[in-house]
Amino acid sequence: MNYFQLVLKQMRQRALSTWLTMLSVTLGVGLAIAIMILGRESESLFGQNDYGYDAIIGKKGSKLQLVLNTIYHLDVSPGNIPFDQYTRLLNPHLPPGVPMPADNYYKYVKIAEPTVVGDTLNGQYRIVGVLPSFFGFDEHGNPLPPDDVMDYRPGKKLEIASGHAFAYNKFEAIVGSEIPRLTGKTLGSTFQATHGTPIPGEPPDIHMQVWKVVGVLAPTHTAIDRVVYIPLLSFYTIAEHGAGLIAQNALRNGNAPDAFDPDSDSDHPHPADAQGIQHFSNYDFNTHDGTIKLKLDPAIWAVSAILVQSRGGDTEQALEYNLNNGTDVMACNPAQVMREFFKTFLEPTRLLLLLICSLVTVVAAVGILVSIYNSVSARLKEIAIIRALGATRTTVLTLICLEAGLVALFGSILGLILGHGVNAVGAWYMAEHYGEFLGYNYIELVFEAGYIIAVIVLAIIAGLVPAMKAYRSPVATNLVAT
Amino acid sequence: MIRSWRAIALIATVIFLFGYPIYVYTDSLITGGITQRGDLLVVDLKALSSFEMDQDTGTTQDIPLRYRQLDGKRVLLIGQMWDPYTADGKIRAFTLVYSISNCCFNGPPKVQHFIQAVVPEGHAVDYSSDFVDVVGKLHVGVESAEGHVQSVYRIDVEKVAKDQ
Numbered sequence: 001m002n003y004f005q006l007v008l009k010q011m012r013q014r015a016l017s018t019w020l021t022m023l024s025v026t027l028g029v030g031l032a033i034a035i036m037i038l039g040r041e042s043e044s045l046f047g048q049n050d051y052g053y054d055a056i057i058g059k060k061g062s063k064l065q066l067v068l069n070t071i072y073h074l075d076v077s078p079g080n081i082p083f084d085q086y087t088r089l090l091n092p093h094l095p096p097g098v099p100m101p102a103d104n105y106y107k108y109v110k111i112a113e114p115t116v117v118g119d120t121l122n123g124q125y126r127i128v129g130v131l132p133s134f135f136g137f138d139e140h141g142n143p144l145p146p147d148d149v150m151d152y153r154p155g156k157k158l159e160i161a162s163g164h165a166f167a168y169n170k171f172e173a174i175v176g177s178e179i180p181r182l183t184g185k186t187l188g189s190t191f192q193a194t195h196g197t198p199i200p201g202e203p204p205d206i207h208m209q210v211w212k213v214v215g216v217l218a219p220t221h222t223a224i225d226r227v228v229y230i231p232l233l234s235f236y237t238i239a240e241h242g243a244g245l246i247a248q249n250a251l252r253n254g255n256a257p258d259a260f261d262p263d264s265d266s267d268h269p270h271p272a273d274a275q276g277i278q279h280f281s282n283y284d285f286n287t288h289d290g291t292i293k294l295k296l297d298p299a300i301w302a303v304s305a306i307l308v309q310s311r312g313g314d315t316e317q318a319l320e321y322n323l324n325n326g327t328d329v330m331a332c333n334p335a336q337v338m339r340e341f342f343k344t345f346l347e348p349t350r351l352l353l354l355l356i357c358s359l360v361t362v363v364a365a366v367g368i369l370v371s372i373y374n375s376v377s378a379r380l381k382e383i384a385i386i387r388a389l390g391a392t393r394t395t396v397l398t399l400i401c402l403e404a405g406l407v408a409l410f411g412s413i414l415g416l417i418l419g420h421g422v423n424a425v426g427a428w429y430m431a432e433h434y435g436e437f438l439g440y441n442y443i444e445l446v447f448e449a450g451y452i453i454a455v456i457v458l459a460i461i462a463g464l465v466p467a468m469k470a471y472r473s474p475v476a477t478n479l480v481a482t
Numbered sequence: 483m484i485r486s487w488r489a490i491a492l493i494a495t496v497i498f499l500f501g502y503p504i505y506v507y508t509d510s511l512i513t514g515g516i517t518q519r520g521d522l523l524v525v526d527l528k529a530l531s532s533f534e535m536d537q538d539t540g541t542t543q544d545i546p547l548r549y550r551q552l553d554g555k556r557v558l559l560i561g562q563m564w565d566p567y568t569a570d571g572k573i574r575a576f577t578l579v580y581s582i583s584n585c586c587f588n589g590p591p592k593v594q595h596f597i598q599a600v601v602p603e604g605h606a607v608d609y610s611s612d613f614v615d616v617v618g619k620l621h622v623g624v625e626s627a628e629g630h631v632q633s634v635y636r637i638d639v640e641k642v643a644k645d646q
Binding site for chain 2: 051052315317335
């Protein structure tokens with residue numbers, strides 16, 4: 001009988017005690033592995049740590065809020081900024097010799113894309129108003145030169161996997177790759193927008209307008225996958241949005257905003273006239289070709305944020321400096337904001353998790369020590385018999401350390417399965433309820449395998465305490481003892 | 483005797499406190515912040531970028547001659563990385579500045595403060611918020627687009643290491 005068989009026999013003899021010790025190791029390792037996976041995935045939940053644009057322009061306030069809201073679609077929008085903040089970034093097409101106006105920033109800006117938020121699909125998935133250029137198409141649906149299309153990550157542009165880009169003036173939509181799976185809204189589906197994100201139990205305020213899904217994006221593995229994109233123009237057709245724009249414009253000009261009528265006529269169906277046009281207060285809708293003609297003056301339009309790809313060099317810094325020293329808007333660099341966020345929030349969290357893992361491991365090792373120590377105390381006579389039959393002190397020491405190592409090994413394997421199992425349930429829950437994916441199904445060798453080896457080594461070291469007790473116990477005394 | 487040693491120590495301290503900055507300034511004035519170290523030219527980034535140039539209409543001739551002569555030379559620059567596109571992980575391109583807080587946020591940024599660093603195809607470097615030593619081939623010359631100077635200095639990166 002070799003050492004291994006002897007140890008297994010010992011473990012079987014006191015099965016209950018062995019199982020309970022193994023259970024404590026399993027729970028400890030399972031908890032530590034689950035924490036490790038959570039720590040790893042909490043970083044990747046942000047999915048995106050590089051950006052195809054180097055500035056975001058938005059309302060003055062928290063830069064982190066602006067970045068989280070615009071890129072990760074978390075938190076609420078800090079507010080709206082006038083649409084002319086976007087137009088001042090564009091080429092003013094001045095005649096030769098005419099100097100660029102001081103408030104035009106075209107010289108700093110290569111590409112700019114406005115976004116507007118405020119509504120959701122089913123109260124859960126954000127609806128974002130953008131221009132067709134966001135997907136690489138002009139107003140007529142023609143593809144733009146690649147250099148004029150913004151990357152969502154460096155070197156990566158959005159691709160429409162099925163369907164086509166929306167028309168800038170129709171109630172059409174392009175959805176992120178996860179939306180069909182999460183909501184069932186796929187090519188040809190229609191939907192209505194819910195105003196904001198209703199809290200549980202609150203009746204949703206569903207807008208009258210109906211959008212049709214005409215395109216589904218290829219996966220990006222970013223928050224974009226769970227977003228519904230509609231034409232910017234169609235966003236302003238919604239009654240509350242139109243009224244909001246008028247009120248905001250009045251306030252900006254120092255006037256009192258008109259009282260908002262929640263039953264504004266843009267949220268009720270209207271009969272079409274002889275030409276097939278439905279007339280609403282904000283827009284006219286052509287029932288023949290489905291086009292929208294917005295009545296709101298572009299001067300009062302507003303956007304939530306503008307994504308900017310600068311011309312490189314100092315241009316991003318120059319744009320930031322110019323805008324941030326003005327009174328209307330601010331610009332920030334998303335990479336810098338997120339770098340500070342990762343450093344401030346994720347690194348201490350990672351350290352804390354590491355500390356918890358270490359404590360859990362020590363607790364598991366102490367469990368093994370106590371269990372085997374008690375077992376050795378109860379088996380001193382058996383150990384003495386083994387010694388009397390010819391086993392050396394080293395053999396006894398090896399057997400006990402091996403037992404500790406095996407308990408840790410089996411417990412760790414079960415713990416590994418448990419840790420990943422717990423995260424599998426979490427991943428399913430997150431995917432169902434938040435559309436976020438937790439990567440539970442792969443083992444990170446360096447950390448997880450390394451951790452298990454550390455647990456086994458620690459268990460063997462813990463096993464040395466009872467092993468030394470057995471090693472030192474006098475054979476003769478224990479043989480006589482009853 | 484003790485008094486004279488004290489006096490010597492005091493004088494030495496005063497000389498060090500005032501003399502060292504004067505030495506650094508004078509040295510920078512004479513050498514332009516360019517010194518030879520082995521086969522490398524060590525160039526002081528602050529000296530390299532401390533000259534006036536119109537940010538829209540500037541030309542290569544506006545760059546001081548001693549810095550224009552660095553075009554194509556293998557140099558060592560010490561400064562801070564600024565990557566506007568990546569929050570974490572490996573990067574392939576970055577901007578090198580002598581000090582992010584001093585160069586870029588206290589006043590209007592100037593294009594000559596930003597050294598455009600490009601890592602060769604197939605390679606990447608770790609972003610570091612510490613000061614770094616960057617070795618590579620320097621390119622000097624104004625590049626403009628859309629009525630604004632886009633770049634003055636560029637470097638093909640050979641090696642990036644934390645500054646010791």
